[in-house]
Amino acid sequence: MIFRAPNYCPVCNHEMKISSLSCDYCQTQIEGSFTTCKLCKLPVEQQEFIEVFLKCRGSIKDVEKELGISYPTVRNRLDGVVQALGYKVQKQDDEEEKNFKQEIISALEKGEISAQEAVRLLRKAAK
Template structure:
């Protein structure tokens, strides 16, 4: 569904609804649901996340992306839906040692973040 004006890029509102069966027409000013306003890439991520029943490991495999990338996209999706996300805290929680090393090698986290995460695991 088109959600942004092609001329000025502001959010569009729905002004008319029609039933193809009985020809009823309803006019007014309606807002699309918050899921309808998501861009295609976030909708595709959401579909993969739901298909995998929220299992981040399965989402990793389904989309061919790393754990931190899945978490970042999930955080972005939550923010787009209007939820507040503490990115720094959520992005690094519950990484295994192997995932921490992989994320560090790929430059997705800093050495300081890797050290901090490894220290948390020892507790």
């Protein structure tokens, strides 16, 4: 049985370091102070989410289906992972969204798109 190495000390909650590595094949052993990758430091729930996200090749719709969660929930979990990795989450600007919706309505008024297409685009923009 293989266990996951803990990321944080169960006593003081500071980051754990790996101090020994070994090869099961040739029995080579290396000792030192090693850190894990950023993804390995994520909580297990976020690691599993990223695995599904990658399996679905980044398709939020496919992640929705795979996990049985809504589009906004997928986006929120993805934003949580991005933040946990130390990056800033880019939120869609309210003004940009308003302009996009106005363009849809304008296209509908000009007869460039059908009412059904306008509804589809507006629903997509609301997600």
